[in-house]
Amino acid sequence: MPNRLFRICLALVLSATLALPPVTTAAAPARIKDIVDMEGIRENQLVGYGLVVGLNGTGDSLNNSPFTKQSLQSMLERLGVNTQGENVRTANVAAVMVTANLPPFATQGSRMDVSVAALGDADSLQGGTLLVTPLLGADGEVYAIAQGPVLINGFKAQGDAATVISGVPTTGRISSGALIEREIEFSLGAQHSLRLSLRNPDLTTARRIALAVNDFIGVPTAVPENPSTVRLTLPRNFNGNIVDLLTDIEQLIVQTDQSAKIVIDENSGIIVMGKDVRVSSVAVAQSNLTVTIAENPQTVQPNPLSLGQTNVDPNTNLDVLQTDTALQVVPETVTLQQLVDGLNALGISPRDLIAILQAIKATGALQAEIEVL
Template identity: 80%
Template sequence: MLHTLFKRMLAGVLAATLMLQPAGVDAAAARIKDIVNIEGVRDNQLVGYGLVVGLNGTGDSLNNSPFTKQSLQAMLERLGVNTRGENMRTANVAAVMVTANLPAFSTQGSRLDVNVAALGDASSLQGGTLLVTPLLGADGEVYAIAQGSVTINGFKAEGDAATIISGVPTTGRISSGGLIEREIEFTLGAQRSLRLALRNPDLTTSRRIALAINDFIGVPCATPEDPATIRLTLPRNFNGNIVDLLTDIEQLVVDTDLSAKIIIDENSGLIVIGKDVRVSTVAVAQSNLTVTIAENPTVVQPNPLSLGQTAVEPATDLTIQTNDSNLAIVNESVSLQQLVDGLNALGISPRDLIAILQAIKASGALQAEIEVL
């Protein structure tokens, strides 16, 4: 009996404890590793030009793609086949551009994925094989070699009177088709000082990150240099190198902060409003003008003895309707929800809302930055 009573009391205490705890972590809180980039830890883009062979008549037409013909002839000459001056009509070859990202700290002999895209008038790369293609970096050096069977997501099927195309059959991917031949020399562990770059620059967030790191390490080893950069220096008595220091601090949680901003895409009518957007009390009226045009042509018959011809006379019905709305008050907002509720009360479309937000900004009542994409 006492054992059962004790279990019930313990369950009640645990339930009360869970109720007192916050329901979840603030959405603005994030780990340092999720909001910064580390200097020197980055991908490098590679690009190359090559040939895809084995296509079932869907390759480049050599007459329209002279670069494909020249590349094919040069490749055959390297293999001991002379085709200069010959009339080549193969449609099973396509010139392609090959791209890839070289991950940070990739070692020689490792594999990477490559993307292939047709350069000429090839209709599909299905069933093709990429021949050995050097991949160059921005410095012109060869960092990887690509080769393998091309996998595409789309397809093309056609007949005499109909054609069906799904996806993009002129682009493909070769999984693990690149072989790294050259490493990028950078030893992270040998660095005594490096920079952390914020993905979303902000002065407040930069300072909070530096304070969090210094409080955790116990010595001033992090200094905010600008809204996007924190200088991290290895302490003298730290037991480890810079990699150990980064491992210790990347799990620290920091409350991020962003400036009030409204993002507008006028092409799609998309509006994104930040959490800290504030608006002073304003009155807004929106007048909708609707113009309706209807064409109702009438057929006019001539008199029986007039020797005239039947004619069609145009008749246009044009209607203009104006829906005038009264002034609506958008009260001073203290939260994003109240701002949205106030704007929705006007019953306007997103495109009209874009014009209203820009007008409120011009009046000085909107305390936010508007960025138009």
């Protein structure tokens, strides 16, 4: 009797345990500085056109790249060398585009890295040196001057019968190759109000950021304006400026949230799902059709002394293989792992899975946004 009572109690405990709802993973905690961009603290793109010299015969063909020839002649004229009317033949020069990102609050006289990319038909920039190149902003003003030896990302070796290329020898980089000449005026410390821009816009995350800041400061300081913006206002009794406020709050931990989303790259067959993806009960069937065509032409020789001609008769082998998968039920899931396990149980490829997910979304059974890259 005691053993029977023990077995009954054990069965009740196991039943209660199995009936417990599954444990879901909490949102990932992150620092405020890792999930937002602060207004006024940003880079600015610069671009310029220049010449790389010193190439070992791997530069632009001047006949095929007239802009390289014109730039070379203009540069020589500015240096006092007259080449008008002359037939310039050199393969040691390449026209390039120079790009850089001007760091926020960069001061005049500091340096930054630049990237160099060939514009013409140059084979390689190995061993080249970039001549003085002004770098312009979107407003047309010159913000930096670039010059220096180019370090390329690969190499090219060519012989009479073979060519070996590693990486991209027509692009390169110059470390600390640009000297900043103009500053972008923005006084961050003088601001009394500032906006935080969420890198992944979400209403819940924006509200949590505002609550965390207000709890830390003790007075209403942050207000969520929309899913991507939280406005900060410097409190009157705060001992410091807006920089001190940003320094204090950027280390605060916030539980981030995100909408359910499935990202699909059809070209590579990659599928990435968020943890909040849910699917209602749905039945899925999938069928593969494989067609194989093999050409085996046969040569037919004429009979001896028949004066006939040799003919080639076509011979095509056609094979059709159709694999049918029975209708499978994917149960209503509560976790991403169960959804993946249910779809993998069908034994389908990632590309077929893309079509199935889109079909499930069309039926309304998939509670997630599908983004196709």
